[in-house]
Amino acid sequence: PKNKQWRKCLSTVWGMKFTQDTKKVIHSFKVGIALVLVSLLYLLDPLFKEVGENAMWAIMTVVVVFEFYAGATLSKGINRGIGTIVGGTLGCLAALLADDAGKIGNAIIVAVSVFSFGAIATYMRMVPRIKKRYDYGVMIFILTFNLVAVSGLRADTVLKLAGQRLSTIGMGFAVCIFISLLVFPMWASDELHNNTSSKFDKLACSIEGCVDEYFGTIEMDKENQPKMKLSGCKSVLHSKSTDESLANFAKWEPWHGKFGIMYPWGKYLEIGEILRELASVLLSLKGCINSSRQPSQLSRQTIREPCEIIGLSLAWMLRELGESILKMRKSRAKVLIYPKLQSLKQDLSLPQNIKFQENEENVA
Amino acid sequence: PKNKQWRKCLSTVWGMKFTQDTKKVIHSFKVGIALVLVSLLYLLDPLFKEVGENAMWAIMTVVVVFEFYAGATLSKGINRGIGTIVGGTLGCLAALLADDAGKIGNAIIVAVSVFSFGAIATYMRMVPRIKKRYDYGVMIFILTFNLVAVSGLRADTVLKLAGQRLSTIGMGFAVCIFISLLVFPMWASDELHNNTSSKFDKLACSIEGCVDEYFGTIEMDKENQPKMKLSGCKSVLHSKSTDESLANFAKWEPWHGKFGIMYPWGKYLEIGEILRELASVLLSLKGCINSSRQPSQLSRQTIREPCEIIGLSLAWMLRELGESILKMRKSRAKVLIYPKLQSLKQDLSLPQNIKFQENEENVA
Numbered sequence A, B: 001p002k003n004k005q006w007r008k009c010l011s012t013v014w015g016m017k018f019t020q021d022t023k024k025v026i027h028s029f030k031v032g033i034a035l036v037l038v039s040l041l042y043l044l045d046p047l048f049k050e051v052g053e054n055a056m057w058a059i060m061t062v063v064v065v066f067e068f069y070a071g072a073t074l075s076k077g078i079n080r081g082i083g084t085i086v087g088g089t090l091g092c093l094a095a096l097l098a099d100d101a102g103k104i105g106n107a108i109i110v111a112v113s114v115f116s117f118g119a120i121a122t123y124m125r126m127v128p129r130i131k132k133r134y135d136y137g138v139m140i141f142i143l144t145f146n147l148v149a150v151s152g153l154r155a156d157t158v159l160k161l162a163g164q165r166l167s168t169i170g171m172g173f174a175v176c177i178f179i180s181l182l183v184f185p186m187w188a189s190d191e192l193h194n195n196t197s198s199k200f201d202k203l204a205c206s207i208e209g210c211v212d213e214y215f216g217t218i219e220m221d222k223e224n225q226p227k228m229k230l231s232g233c234k235s236v237l238h239s240k241s242t243d244e245s246l247a248n249f250a251k252w253e254p255w256h257g258k259f260g261i262m263y264p265w266g267k268y269l270e271i272g273e274i275l276r277e278l279a280s281v282l283l284s285l286k287g288c289i290n291s292s293r294q295p296s297q298l299s300r301q302t303i304r305e306p307c308e309i310i311g312l313s314l315a316w317m318l319r320e321l322g323e324s325i326l327k328m329r330k331s332r333a334k335v336l337i338y339p340k341l342q343s344l345k346q347d348l349s350l351p352q353n354i355k356f357q358e359n360e361e362n363v364a
Helices: A004-041 A043-064 A071-099 A103-125 A128-151 A155-182 A188-214 A224-237 A240-250 A265-289 A297-326 A335-347 A354-363 B001-044 B045-065 B070-100 B103-125 B128-151 B155-182 B190-212 B224-237 B240-252 B263-291 B297-326 B334-347 B354-363
Strands: none
Touching: A004 A043, A004 A155, A004 B103, A004 B128, A043 A071, A043 A155, A043 B263, A071 A103, A071 A128, A071 A155, A071 A188, A071 A240, A071 B263, A103 A128, A128 A240, A128 B001, A128 B045, A155 A240, A188 A224, A188 A265, A188 A297, A188 B224, A224 A265, A224 B103, A240 A265, A240 A335, A265 B263, A297 A335, A335 B128, B001 B045, B001 B155, B001 B190, B070 B103, B070 B128, B070 B155, B070 B190, B070 B240, B103 B128, B128 B240, B190 B224, B190 B263, B190 B297, B224 B263, B240 B263, B297 B334
């Protein structure tokens, strides 16, 4: 059964890698198709007559806005749209204000407004909360404000130009949204959901690995296996930034599949935080069992059975929790896990070894 | 002395926050100035006559390329420049190739080349190694290739247009580089250097905090203090992505101050990795000492003295190491730290508590 377990752990990792690669290829194709679609604005004469050189903005929008996850595309597109509108309006006002002053006064007013809006908006970009969700929008705001304020065109020309540009940006955005959301959509929400559940599995594999390593049950390629286990543990430990950006994108994604409106994405971050703590405990446990101060292989065998029971139960519980998250069914915690934890706790109450205690506490 | 230590830890954190804020304000001012400088291309008539509407590209370059760290600005600017040149050249070739075919053949060739280059380049953007350093350059490549290939202009017109745009992009980049590198430069290298050294300090504070908490030497506002210590430890634990991006920017930065050419930035990442492991050990140690299975306060006092000696020595050693990195002097490890570690090891050889052992191993 040991070998089987290992193969299972390995195949999960490989399977994930495979689908990840396929997804990347699909995404590349999608971007290619979106680029061709938006290039039709140039290539088809009747369309080109309509939009003219402004078609450039549609291409630019597709290249810049089309991201891997649907939520990221939506967030960037909406940010770009709002940034353009707000920046254009304020820029127009600044240009109007500057228009009344003389030639030099005009230049001074424009320069001052460019400086102050640019500096304030740049500072805002560095405020963590704004940076997280609206960074791109604020950047586009600065760009549009600057271009409009500086171009010194009359209000009516600006409005016409702005209208044309906005409509082509809208076309580019529409192409992005259409392809990103309707053709093999990559949902950040799915990714976060599956990631969170697979973290449980990785930690379960790690625990099993610890037990096997300590009692020397795995003899074959010793070099290779422990590293694999450690990498699973470490990938959980360093998942914070990925999780946060996925949760951020997931919030932008519309209702789909099993995720309703107001789905509690914050909970995933909380679970991730707890699992990271468990991962850090496992990592230090690993450091501990590799210590030269551990008893010899022979004397380890005396505590082998209870340790294996505890390790396998913990791994089983983690898998059970992960699966219940994955399948979105109520965890059978009350029926299955809670009594098991109770009995484990009782077993551990005999003062044995501080090591096991750590594990148990963190799961409980 | 306990109180003093705490105040020291706190003041370090506050000091860092303060300078971080000042830096943000300075950066905002710098961006404002760069925007005004580049806007002069529009505002000053003789300059505008020279560059015309292409001045737009200079403004766009400043807004998009000017980043907080000098290294980030350089990397983005160089990426943008190379991406534009390569994309423009290939786009030109594609347009030339398509020109020979008839009207419909032209459209087909352009569409096929746009699709294939777009898809391949998008896939490349997701390869980790390219993503890390050249993501922005590849994006600009896609954009420029597409715009040039699709615009269907004759080669000579494209060359002229490309020359004008490149020169304005160059102007924008020059302004960025000038202000980013010469006016209060923010070096990612300094940041990484100081961060790495302050990590040692944070961990030292954490260790002291653990000892104080365990023996109840801090009675005042118990709610507040432990959280502070934990956050220091956690910030070290989650520093991986920040460290990696800082090291990436630092590699782009030219020789300056105390950092020579070919400075080994990779070492900082290795040190960071080890410190993160120590942080994870400390975190699980914290979970352990908060356990309900720990002995009562009274019986803890019997092991208080040796524990405090060990904790304080470890903290002192960490600070010593951090300071020697900060000041770039040879660590006095051989003279000061090594004998101390030896004696600690001897003290611990009396079978006491597995907890201390963990600590010691990770520092050694």
